[in-house]
Amino acid sequence: MGSQLEGAMESLINVFHHYSGKEGDKYKLSKKELKELLQSELGCFLETQKDAGAVEKIMQDLDENGDGEVDFQEFVVLVAALTVACNTFFWENA
Numbered sequence: 001m002g003s004q005l006e007g008a009m010e011s012l013i014n015v016f017h018h019y020s021g022k023e024g025d026k027y028k029l030s031k032k033e034l035k036e037l038l039q040s041e042l043g044c045f046l047e048t049q050k051d052a053g054a055v056e057k058i059m060q061d062l063d064e065n066g067d068g069e070v071d072f073q074e075f076v077v078l079v080a081a082l083t084v085a086c087n088t089f090f091w092e093n094a
Contacts (some may be wrong), residue, residue, distance in 0.1 A: 015041055019026055030057050030067035042082070 002010070019037040021031050029037065035055045062074045070078075 010080060012076070016072055020061075020072075025069060028071045029075065030069055031055070034059055034062075034070050035047075 016029070017026075019040075020026060022033055024029075024030050025031045038055060038058070058078065059070065060068045062078055064074055065071075087093070
């Protein structure tokens with residue numbers, strides 16, 4: 001049995017690959033795949049967003065190489081940023 005952190009890393013990898021490759025490159029998320037992932041896995045986060053173009057803005061921010069898709073490294077940037085934001089929120093409200 002691995003550690004909690006190893007389990008979290010495995011979960012992150014599995015979530016990404018569950019949604020990637022349904023269309024196009026199997027190692028990248030298209031905008032449609034990213035939207036599905038965000039809605040399914042981070043639904044509460046999106047519910048608090050008042051901006052209807054939130055997914056589009058997230059996609060633009062993440063897609064550093066401008067290929068119109070989000071690879072795993074770009075995806076991890078999103079997860080890291082959200083984790084830092086959640087840490088601050090939960091730590092301050094604990």
